[in-house]
Amino acid sequence: MKKEPVKIKERDKLSRARDFEEVVLGFSEGEALEEASRCLQCKDPKCIAGCPVGIDIKAFIGQLTKKDYDGAYATIRQKSNFPSICGRVCPAEYQCRKACVFTKKGEPFASQQAINIHFLERFIGDHGAKKGLHLKASGGSKYKGVKVAVVGSGPAGLCCAGELARQGIKVVIFEGLHKTGGVLRYGIPPFRLPRKILDSEINSLKELGVEIHLNTIIGKAKTIDELFGEGFSAIFLGLGAGIPSFLGVPGENLCNVYSANEFLTRVNLMNAHLFPVSHTPINIGRHIVVIGGGNTAMDAARVAIRLQHLAGVPPDTTICYRRTEVEMPARRLEIEHAKEEGVKFDFLVKPEEFSGDEKGFVGKMCSSRCELGEPDSSGRRRPVVIPDSHFEVDCDLAVIAVGLGANKILTSVTPQLKTDKYGDVTVDPQTMETSIKGVFAGGDIVGGEGTVIEAMGMAKKAASAILDYLDRKSKD
Known part of the structure; x- marks a missing residue:
């Protein structure tokens, strides 16, 4: 086992500050294998609990060491919708890496000796994207003809849309801006998250049949009641936090x-x-x-x-x-x-x-x-x-x-949609359902600013609850 971590390659600090190209270059195959070999494959891997969506980190690193990159990608995608994105922007030093056995207890963030889990995830995510390993829709879906509206195309909205589209549901995303991606596009600079990576994930959703309507502000162009009137069986609100403090x-x-x-x-x-x-x-x-x-x-x-x-x-x-x-x-x-x-x-x-x-x-x-x-x-x-x-x-x-607070464009015209004192939408924490039946929410509009993977975790929970809701509705 190599005791010292493999140092990630980065662009020269003087030249990179003069453009918007990606700074961190990522692991080569050899570097990824070397870093993965440092993992002790703990019997009780705390790193998994440190991940907000519970990626089986032990398993995917084990597969990586055996050069089973496709298998590692499949393992990550069971829990994470955007490994190439999360591998670049997740605060791993406060999450999975902080829980690594190489980080001493009581440390405020991960030690330098902790396994570079996020860089390994990035390596596998980029491998999957290059090979077109994006998850496909399940065939013969029982949800044929069912439509669900997703409001917002940030990490929560994109994740929920993907989860539902893979079940054969017709998903329509309504985005207020002229480009898709939400905070992933307008908030994170391209030198941290290259646009080709973001666009690849969005294109994979389009391949699943997800329809995207840009320049459409729900609360202005349409109301929640109007969406239900257009035949949507459920609605997910991934509005984000767009009002600056x-x-x-x-x-x-x-x-x-x-x-x-x-x-x-x-x-x-x-x-x-x-x-x-x-x-x-x-x-x-x-x-x-x-x-x-x-x-x-x-x-x-x-x-x-x-x-x-x-x-x-x-x-x-x-x-x-x-x-x-x-x-x-x-x-x-x-x-x-x-x-x-x-x-x-x-x-x-x-x-x-x-x-x-x-x-x-x-x-x-x-x-x-x-x-x-x-x-x-x-x-x-x-x-x-x-x-x-x-x-x-x-x-x-x-x-x-x-910091940012809740954008009240939708909530101000939807009095039946309950919010807390900060203007964030209140939900059932088990299902992410709001005070309106059939309307669910996740991401920064619930509980304030968070990380990409935290938004993803809420969106996945909401998607699961939406499927349960649709199943119950079909039996009524």
Whole structure:
């Protein structure tokens, strides 16, 4: 057994910060076999419990070591719909890798010695995609003629659509934007998730007969009642969390103060970095500040520094976070990549005001220094402002990446659809059914922002419940 992990190949840190091509290159066959050989094949593999959808990690790694790549792909696909995607974006250091026997108990995230499960999943997922091993629809379905509507084409919507389509159900996805993918497309930059990988997964759904209607906002173009009136037997809501949170400080309405949602959408979805070839512009600051500590903040900062390079502006992008690096919820890999690409970090900072010029453009950010106090409800130590620690920095473009809330377009016109105090849709946790009979929900619209694989887990649970619901309905 090789004790040291196989280091994943990455592009050179200087050249990659000047384009949007994928940074992590993935394992070769030999590297994947070498890394897989490190797995101890534990009798009681804790890593499986660490996976939100329960992939049989022990089994697929065992198959990989025997070069049974098709079998490993089939094992993963029993639980995960998008191995190529999850292998690239899952926070494995907080999930399966953290549960690996090579990670010491009590560690906040996986140790470097933990098996690189996500990279092995990526290797197998890419193998399956290249060979066209996507799961096919079952023949002779009892659901012939049954239609189910899926609202939203993010990870939850795509996963639920795939689960149902493989059972022979006619699935129609309604997407509000002009492209499919939801947060996978507008939120995650292509240097983390290449569009050919995302498009491959979407095309596999189309091959199953899934129909996709773009530019259709349910709650505006159609209501839930109208969908039922059109003959849909059940509806799944994968609306996501699309309303950005802000700091609530003076000056947030100044020009060039973006939410991360808008900033990333302009670049990832609308190709603003290609303006004027694309039709969407974006301003590029000389002193960019990104506020937040999650993956979205890392994505925004890494996009920002690329925009500076492409515009010929000396790179100056700083992430400001109110706690320390240890408390950052972002993936360790994303933090490392941001540092390597030249992003600066300023910790224990609480922004308090943006100030601008006479034209209304932001020019400076005023903040206070913090120290860590007692733990809060998240288990992390609460930042406490240090008196008389105010300071000011140049800031001609700010990106606020402090979370997203529920989009209320649909819920505001559907009073019978119950929500919690945050505006998220409430569901039966066992079935994911909402307060409306035959309407199910999953992903970020249920319980707030989560990971891709967590959304997938909810969608799979909902799909199973929808099948049960359809079976009961057919007997009535």
